[in-house]
Structures are given as structure tokens and as C-alpha cells.
Amino acid sequence: MRSVFLLLAGLAAGAFLAPQARADSASAVVGKMQPLKTGADVYKHVCQSCHMPDAKGAEGAGARFPALAGNAKLASADYPVYVVLNGFGGMPWFSGMLSDQQVADVVNYIRTHFGNHYTDMVKPSDVAAQHPTIKSEED
Numbered sequence: 001m002r003s004v005f006l007l008l009a010g011l012a013a014g015a016f017l018a019p020q021a022r023a024d025s026a027s028a029v030v031g032k033m034q035p036l037k038t039g040a041d042v043y044k045h046v047c048q049s050c051h052m053p054d055a056k057g058a059e060g061a062g063a064r065f066p067a068l069a070g071n072a073k074l075a076s077a078d079y080p081v082y083v084v085l086n087g088f089g090g091m092p093w094f095s096g097m098l099s100d101q102q103v104a105d106v107v108n109y110i111r112t113h114f115g116n117h118y119t120d121m122v123k124p125s126d127v128a129a130q131h132p133t134i135k136s137e138e139d
Helices: 002-014 021-031 039-051 078-086 098-113 124-128
Strands: 058-060 064-067
Touching: 039 098, 078 098, 078 124, 098 124
Parallel strands: none
Antiparallel strands: 058 064
């Protein structure tokens, strides 16, 4: 739980940086989290504190964390990749925090567990193709 708190605090602090500084600081921490070698590891250490160990989500105190278990929105592999990279609603973005391999691993994990049976696997190259672009001030 402490690692999730520290991660979220770091993300919140990064929201106040200029886009290029945010990109630079995010890329500086890629791979520096705990060695999360499998999708299950990423889920356990990054996702389950909000989405719950059974992936059934949670609601309360003005927040809603959607269920991943049996979630039809996971049918398209692009959707969860986009959400993990860019965030959505109250969920922070993890682009620059997780490697492309880790994003692919966790997306594949949630799409094949918790009552989900989507077998088209995401590759790190699929994740790389969806990275958000940050415009420089010269653009």
C-alpha cells in the first residue's frame, strides 16, 4: 500500500510540471519501481489497491473504481492499453511509469483473468504505438 501511495503522490506532483519536464521526469523512473516481472505482479502492486484483489472494483467516499472482472470494454485490447497509458477519470496515467512490457503484461493479465477470456495478446510494440505524444514549446 505504501508503494501505491508513493506512486500516486509522485504522479500528483508531476501534474504541476510543464509537459516536457513531466515527460523527462516520467522517463527517469521507468523500470525503477519494484521489479514487476509479470502482469500479476503489476496488478498486485499497482492496480489492485483501487480495483480490488478480485478485480470487482469499489465505490465509496465519492470515488468509483470500475470492475475489471467480466468487463466487456476489455474486448478491444487497445482500450485498456490506452487507459493504462493515459489515465481515465480518476485513474492516473502510467505512461513513463511502467515499461511497454509491463503495460502489455498487465493488460494481458486482466484480459485473461477475473472471468475475462480475451486471447489476442498485446505486445510491447502495440503499447509503444499508443504512447501519448507531448508537444514541445517549439511545435
